[in-house]
């Protein structure tokens with residue numbers, strides 16, 4: 001890749017994800033302190049969606065189209081169906097407020113605010129504009145405004161994930177992880193980081209958290225930047241530090257992470273695999289693409305996800321995480337050892353059984369081999 005390719009896009013994407021993290025922190029704070037119910041709704045598949053999911057989607061859509069070319073193509077998770085129902089007035093008003101509050105903060109992040117507050121129709125338009133279908137040709141952004149909404153609602157881990165795909169390949173990824181702890185042991189804490197914090201005697205510095213990770217394809221590795229502290233986002237890229245995967249190759253010392261919910265990944269199958277491969281540590285169950293972040297930052301070595309048969313993985317749940325792990329030195333494939341194919345539309349079509357992300361090829365090969373050996377007897 002020539003020097004500087006996607007530099008402008010990366011600059012804007014990092015700034016916008018910082019803005020989105022700040023928005024999410026405010027909404028989550030209100031949610032867990034119970035001063036607001038967060039207008040948590042259930043989608044048709046019973047998964048939750050909140051004011052933060054729609055507000056981030058609107059904000060990212062608006063800022064990208066304002067700062068980059070017009071008529072951007074964006075594939076994103078949310079639509080406006082629930083928001084425009086007759087009984088959703090309060091919810092929609094909360095989204096409009098949250099978005100305008102966030103846009104007014106743009107200068108803190110080195111971006112421009114719109115000249116005045118935006119109206120409901122402009123915000124709905126920004127959300128529904130993200131309805132591209134992806135595919136093998138051209139350039140489009142992929143956004144998961146809040147990944148791990150369940151974790152978000154629980155006061156736990158979640159991520160804002162933005163990636164750019166060109167001709168079917170992920171070329172840039174940014175992952176905002178507002179609750180990512182600087183001390184890796186705290187990733188293991190059960191639900192509600194904030195409540196846990198108040199119940200322990202650990203020093204405040206121990207609880208420092210929040211970062212944005214990013215990578216450009218062949219752009220010289222993966223990087224991490226702290227979230228905004230005080231008035232302004234730190235100058236970047238100067239304030240970013242490079243991250244690498246863990247050097248551990250001995251399975252007995254490796255940490256595996258996986259989804260929290262049994263409905264999202266088969267825990268008994270992965271515990272069988274862990275035994276076969278000789279993994280000794282307890283699995284780290286963490287919501288969202290923070291699992292990808294943990295591998296990229298060297299805080300865990302293996303991430304596995306085996307969804308139930310018939311579930312189709314969506315590109316926005318993986319694109320940003322995959323490029324960040326790869327640029328940090330790791331390997332991500334399906335269970336057959338093939339790279340994930342982002343060129344087939346909204347879904348990762350033809351995914352072979354599940355996803356295996358590892359810090360290195362040695363651990364990766366062991367897991368893929370163990371899947372081959374165990375699959376037929378697994379009844380999955």
Ligand SMILES: Nc1ncnc2c1ncn2[C@@H]1O[C@H](COP(=O)(O)OS(=O)(=O)O)[C@@H](OP(=O)(O)O)[C@H]1O
Pocket residue numbers: 047077144146147148149150151258259260261262263264265286287288289307308311314317
């Ligand atoms: N049934 C089923 N099987 C597999 N995967 C599913 C399923 N339902 C949802 N999802 C997707 O999982 C995303 C959250 O993944 P996590 O790894 O964070 O799951 S967990 O909360 O830790 O259990 C979650 O992303 P968000 O909706 O952005 O939170 C979903 O896209």
Ligand SMILES: [Mg+2]
Pocket residue numbers: 144146147148316317
């Ligand atoms: Mg998601």
Ligand SMILES: [Mg+2]
Pocket residue numbers: 053077144145146147148149
């Ligand atoms: Mg989401």
Ligand SMILES: [Mg+2]
Pocket residue numbers: 047048049077149
């Ligand atoms: Mg969701």
